[in-house]
Amino acid sequence: MTGTADQTAAPSPASPRGAANRRGPFRAGERVQLTDERGRMNTVTLAEDGAFHSHRGVLGHGELIGRPEGTVVQNSAGFRYQALRPLLKDFVLSMPRGAAVVYPKDAGQIVTMADIFPGARVVEAGVGSGALSISLLRAVGDEGHLHSFERRAEFADIARGNVETMFGGPHPAWRLSIGDLAEELGELEAPGSVDRVVLDMLAPWECLDAVATALAPGGVVMCYVATVTQLSRTAEAMRADGRYTEPDASETMVRGWHVEGLAVRPDHRMVAHTGFLLSARRLADGSERLAPKRRASKSEYSEDDLQAWTPVALGERDVTDKKLRRAGREAMGLAEQAARATAPAGDPAATPPAVSAGTAPRTAPEGPGETAPGAVPEHPHEERP
Numbered sequence: 544m545t546g547t548a549d550q551t552a553a554p555s556p557a558s559p560r561g562a563a564n565r566r567g568p569f570r571a572g573e574r575v576q577l578t579d580e581r582g583r584m585n586t587v588t589l590a591e592d593g594a595f596h597s598h599r600g601v602l603g604h605g606e607l608i609g610r611p612e613g614t615v616v617q618n619s620a621g622f623r624y625q626a627l628r629p630l631l632k633d634f635v636l637s638m639p640r641g642a643a644v645v646y647p648k649d650a651g652q653i654v655t656m657a658d659i660f661p662g663a664r665v666v667e668a669g670v671g672s673g674a675l676s677i678s679l680l681r682a683v684g685d686e687g688h689l690h691s692f693e694r695r696a697e698f699a700d701i702a703r704g705n706v707e708t709m710f711g712g713p714h715p716a717w718r719l720s721i722g723d724l725a726e727e728l729g730e731l732e733a734p735g736s737v738d739r740v741v742l743d744m745l746a747p748w749e750c751l752d753a754v755a756t757a758l759a760p761g762g763v764v765m766c767y768v769a770t771v772t773q774l775s776r777t778a779e780a781m782r783a784d785g786r787y788t789e790p791d792a793s794e795t796m797v798r799g800w801h802v803e804g805l806a807v808r809p810d811h812r813m814v815a816h817t818g819f820l821l822s823a824r825r826l827a828d829g830s831e832r833l834a835p836k837r838r839a840s841k842s843e844y845s846e847d848d849l850q851a852w853t854p855v856a857l858g859e860r861d862v863t864d865k866k867l868r869r870a871g872r873e874a875m876g877l878a879e880q881a882a883r884a885t886a887p888a889g890d891p892a893a894t895p896p897a898v899s900a901g902t903a904p905r906t907a908p909e910g911p912g913e914t915a916p917g918a919v920p921e922h923p924h925e926e927r928p
Contacts, residue, residue: 560685561710564885565628569607569614572884574708574877576633577602577624586629586637588880631681634709635674639870639877641701641862642671645743645767646817648797650678656793656822657739657765661687664736666757668692668724668750669743672870673702677709679741680717687716690732692724697867704874711885712878728753735759743767748780755786758825766821774819782832787823789834794819 569575569589577585577595587595593604600620607616607626615625629637632647645653653675659665659682670676670693679689693699699721707713720731724742728750737757742750747766754764764787766777774792781787798813826832 560712560714560716561681564711564881568609568611569626569628570884571604571608572880572882574629574634574881575607575626576629577626579622579624584633586633588877589884590880631677631709635677638672638674638705638708639701639873640672641698641867641870644672644674645678646674646814648795648814649767649818649820650675652793652795652820653741653765653767654678654682656820657741657763659683659739663738664688664690665739665741666690666692666724666728666732666737666754667741667743668747670702670719671698671743673705675741675743676702676706676717680706680710680714683716685715688718689714689716690718690720692720692722692727694721694723695867696721697864697871700871701867701874704871704876704878707878708874708881710881712882725750725753728757732757738762740764741767745773746776747773748777751777751780751784751787755784755825760825760827762825764823764825767818768821769818771819774821777821781821781823782834785832786826786828788826788832790821790823792819792821 564570564573571589571591573589575587575589577587579599585595585597587593587604589604589608591604591608595602595604595618597618599622600618602616602618602624607614610616610626612628613625615623617623635644635647635650653659659679661682661684663683665679665683665688667676667679667689668691670691676689676691680687683689691702693702699719703719706717720727734756736759738759739762740754740758742754742764743766744750747768751764758764764781768774768777778790778792781790794816796813796815799810801808801810
């Protein structure tokens with residue numbers, strides 16, 4: 544599918560987009576993270592008549608609406624929960640998804656290492672479920688510009704819902720296009736007008752020519768790839784193109800620590816490999832790349848190498864159309880409730896539909912080892928994209 548599906552740019556609010564729904568008392572339509580005394584988390588969407596049910600009792604949403612963030616409440620059985628708004632890292636791990644997300648540790652590196660600055664003009668390809676889009680929009684701000692390309696309309700719908708849930712409505716800096724970046728970037732962005740490009744796709748080397756044309760001299764291209772063969776192919780393609788500086792590759796690993804009195808030790812689990820980051824900068828036209836001399840090595844790729852990079856070969860499961868439609872409906876439903884939560888008082892849209900008892904959104908029993916379908920996992924570091 545080709546063409547453009549653009550977000551409607553809303554007027555810039557007095558405060559930065561999304562700031563209002565990060566402050567003040569809890570409101571109906573907001574997402575709230577409930578953490579029990581054992582550290583287990585559930586994420587719920589507040590509704591006037593809603594309730595959070597578990598085998599440990601019932602907690603009415605009315606106990607939270609209107610109360611300040613950080614409140615500790617008791618349910619009907621006397622079990623206590625602390626209520627906080629999900630942080631970005633929590634939201635990314637609990638939001639509806641159709642495709643694997645760029646995890647917080649990599650999104651933070653991308654924003655920093657690619658130097659995404661307020662007001663920047665950024666192009667992103669491979670929107671997936673919108674996790675990286677949210678981080679990029681926060682970095683460019685209301686006055687910046689993020690143009691996201693996604694080949695599949697189903698993924699775009701999920702991403703749109705997640706972005707609008709996070710920001711309480713459409714973001715004025717976001718433009719979302721359905722189509723292939725390699726084919727359409729030159730038609731939608733003027734040559735030399737883009738500051739940064741972020742590629743999260745299976746074969747980023749196919750887009751390097753279009754990216755070099757759109758990037759301004761000194762601009763940064765950042766590629767997120769999963770395997771060493773993808774990393775090698777992309778780096779060699781950058782070198783062969785001649786318009787980029789010597790590429791720089793890295794990966795990020797995060798290891799938590801257990802700290803309790805004098806019992807201080809590394810956690811038994813850690814977030815190790817999720818993907819590689821490969822970055823380079825656009826040279827001025829007519830300039831030659833400076834790079835250290837290296838011994839010649841094999842850089843040709845066979846058909847077997849190409850097949851090794853397919854999603855199935857990488858261990859990914861095909862996402863069914865039914866799952867995509869369900870995730871899209873869920874994401875857009877959450878976006879509508881978030882918009883109502885931040886609507887002006889007296890606006891008819893400010894009252895979200897009531898959620899009857901027993902149908903509290905995105906919750907599930909809290910038995911040992913169980914996690915609500917939309918809740919932040921007890922050990923989120925065990926997930927992999």
